[in-house]
Amino acid sequence: MNYNQIFNEEVFPLRDKLYRFSQSIVRKNDIAEDVVQEVLIKVWDKREDWKDWNNMNAMIFTITKNLSLDKLKSKNNQLRPIPEGYDTPSETRGPAQKAIAGDIHQIIKQSIEKLNDIQRMVIQLRDMEGYTYKEISKMTDLTMAQVKVNLHRGRLELRELLQKQL
Amino acid sequence: MSRTDLITLIDKYLNAETSLEEEYTLKREMMRSDVPEEYHYLKEVFSYFDAEKQHTEIPDFDNPANSASGQARVISFSWIYAAASVVILIGLFVFINKNTNTFDEDTFQSPDIAAENAAQALEYFSYQMKKGTDPTLKNVKELDNLNKYIAIFNQ
Structure with missing residues (x-):
């Protein structure tokens, strides 16, 4: 088994997806960067075990998810929730406020950040990365039903948040 | 796609019942201009x-498979900050110590030369100060003459 070749062809090219995935959980670029670098090293160090992994892709995402959640739980990396009405565009905006707060991209980003960790994770994997429900289920250790329920609730909550603002 | 079909597909999407193909179709339909306001x-x-997906800036990750040892380790940002602080502290300590030593060495190593230099500097200072003595005496003489004339007028 040529470990180098497998790693370079199947694992290392995943770094973009892993970074975006970790970012969706930890919501901080530098922590996501640390997580992905650590995942790449961990996967490489476990190369002797690759033969026992049924689905390498899913396994790598699972490691990334677990490490990201660990980082998120660590005291230093916890994000403080944004207080209601603070730094978010009001529902009735004048032209000047629209110019300042009308950055649609920012509004959507902030709304996604308000979803819970699981909802953010499944939306990221489905709507951005385009994985099937089955693949997401394996990557996240959730059942197919749980994946769909979280996706459904997350999308509804996003609609609730965005229909008011956009 | 008719408006009714679009709304049905959106509902299906919100319920997480769409396939990837259906979601692709939905995205394509949504890019058209006649999307209902809601x-x-x-x-x-x-x-x-x-x-x-397209514009997220991806950092340059090290590929552990290509590293020389194959056993690369993660150095997290917090460790980098800590290491940088230690280097700055050591740098400051060395710099301050070096400055103090330089000050001591001037006189400590050769006190005789230092004393000689100090004497020369004082002598030069004294010479420059003396320059003002002669003109002052001359002016005082002129004042004496003036005083004499004033005394004559007063008599």
Whole structure:
């Protein structure tokens, strides 16, 4: 088994997806960067075990998810929730406020950040990365039903948040 | 796609019952201009996902398979900050110590030369100060003459 070749062809090219995935959980670029670098090293160090992994892709995402959640739980990396009405565009905006707060991209980003960790994770994997429900289920250790329920609730909550603002 | 079909597909999407193909179709339909007002937000959400996927700046990750030892280790940002602080502290300590030593060495190593230099400097200072003595005496003489004339007038 040529470990180098497998790693370079199947694992290392995943770094973009892993970074975006970790970012969706930890919501901080530098922590996501640390997580992905650590995942790449961990996967490489476990190369002797690759033969026992049924689905390498899913396994790598699972490691990334677990490490990201660990980082998120660590005291230093916890994000403080944004207080209601603070730094978010009001529902009735004048032209000047629209110019300042009308950055649609920012509004959507902030709304996604308000979803819970699981909802953010499944939306990221489905709507951005385009994985099937089955693949997401394996990557996240959730059942197919749980994946769909979280996706459904997350999308509804996003609609609730965005229909008011956009 | 008719408006009714679009709304049905959106409902299916919200219920997480769509296949990847159906979601692709939905995204394509949403990019058209005649999207019902209440679903404009979804059009923006799809654009956001596309933009994020294409424009997220990905850091340069080290490939452990290509590293010499194959056993690369992660150095987290917090450790880098800590290491940088230690280097700055050591640098400051060395710099301050070096400055103090330089000050001591001037006189400590050769006190005789230092004393000689100091004497020369004082002598030069004294010479420069003396320069003012002669003109002052001359002016005082002139004042004496003036006093004599004043005394004559007073008599």
